[in-house]
Amino acid sequence: MKTIAVTGGKGGTGKSTVATALAVLLGKKHKVLLVDADVDCPNDHLLLGIERKPLKKVFQRVPKWDFAKCAKCGKCAEACKTHAIFALKGKQPVFLPQQCNGCGACTLACPQKAIGWTKKEIGTVFKGEGHGIDFLSGELKVNEPVSEFVVASLKEEAKKIEKGYDFVLFDTAAGTHCDVISALENADLALAVTEPTPLGEHDLELIAGLLKRLGIPFEIVLNRFEEGREALIESLAERHGKKIAAKIPYSKKIMEKYSEGIPVKHKSIEKIAGLVE
Secondary structure: OOEEEEOOOOOOOOOHHHHHHHHHOOOOOOOOOEEEEOOOOHHHHHHHOOOEEEEEEEEEEEEEEOOOOOOOOOOHHOOOOOOOEEEEOOOOOOHHHHOOOOOOOHHHHOOOOEEEEEEEEEEEEEEEEEEEEEEEEEOOOOOOOOOOHHHHHHHHHHHHHHHHHHHEEEEEEOOHHHHHHHHHOOOOEEEEEEEHHHHHHHHHHHHHHOOOOOHOOOOEEEEEEOOOOOOHHEEEEEEEEOOOOEEEEOOOOHHHHHHOOOOOHHHHHHHHHHHHO
16 A cells, blocks of 8 residues: 655645646556545545545534633633633633633643543545545634644545555645644655746745655656746755646647546556555
8 A cells, every 4th residue: 555645835836736636547447545634625536526424523622611610811822822712800700612722721720620532523534435436534623723633534544554555545634734744744756746837836836845854755747737837946946956747738639628527538647646655
């Protein structure tokens, strides 16, 4: 079993386009599990027309007050860096659970040991299948701040069944933040998807730096390629001792198929699949 991460520093570069097309193509010859780890905005199921079924709920710990012990000192609010606790001296603290990331600073700061733990639901893990592949997806509840817990739960479910597959593909969120790092961990190879723009180059540099720091081998995939506009990305690739592994053209036909929920079929995707194999 090999784990492949499809990632990228910038949103909207086509990570999901590449991940879904690659999963479907590999699925013609191999046993493939596609994991949509962009839990803030999952869309692989939409691109593939897969009906998701809830697999499990995801919970996060949050503080719970024993007001019989509470001295109404306000130290819990002072310690809370996410402003999830509002307190005035002499008044019981008011807790805003949507702001809480479960760090536990309030429990440590309370001199009366009046704060314990309960939990709140923050998301859902889904499963599905289609196009000859199996599928897992996570989704964070609206207004919840900590998506990496949902990614971690999603990875736990993937870990339980990964030995039954030849390839497990993780479609990560954009950026270099915690949930992206969680999705990338232990990948055998990463495909860094970018576009031929200054923003694409800037954010590719960020994700390349992260992948090197994590020790994950990576290849660069250039989406929306147009002849004569690849110099920025080629220059960056050279700085990292690489060449662009595949170029997906800026094509009206590809966009039409994408909008119809049909996985992209192009020689560039075949090239990526050959590289992965």
